[in-house]
Amino acid sequence: MARNFLVNQELMMIAKKVHFLYLHLELAALS
Structure with a gap:
């Protein structure tokens, strides 16, 4: 669970x- 959270943060x-x-x-x- 915490690992999944870290992966999401990285993404x-x-x-x-x-x-x-x-x-x-x-x-x-544009410039």
Whole structure:
């Protein structure tokens, strides 16, 4: 159970990083 929670936390962190990178690339492409 706790292990599953940790995995979910990791996935959330990765998702946030990917989302941030994607936004950064979008802004760079627009400017």
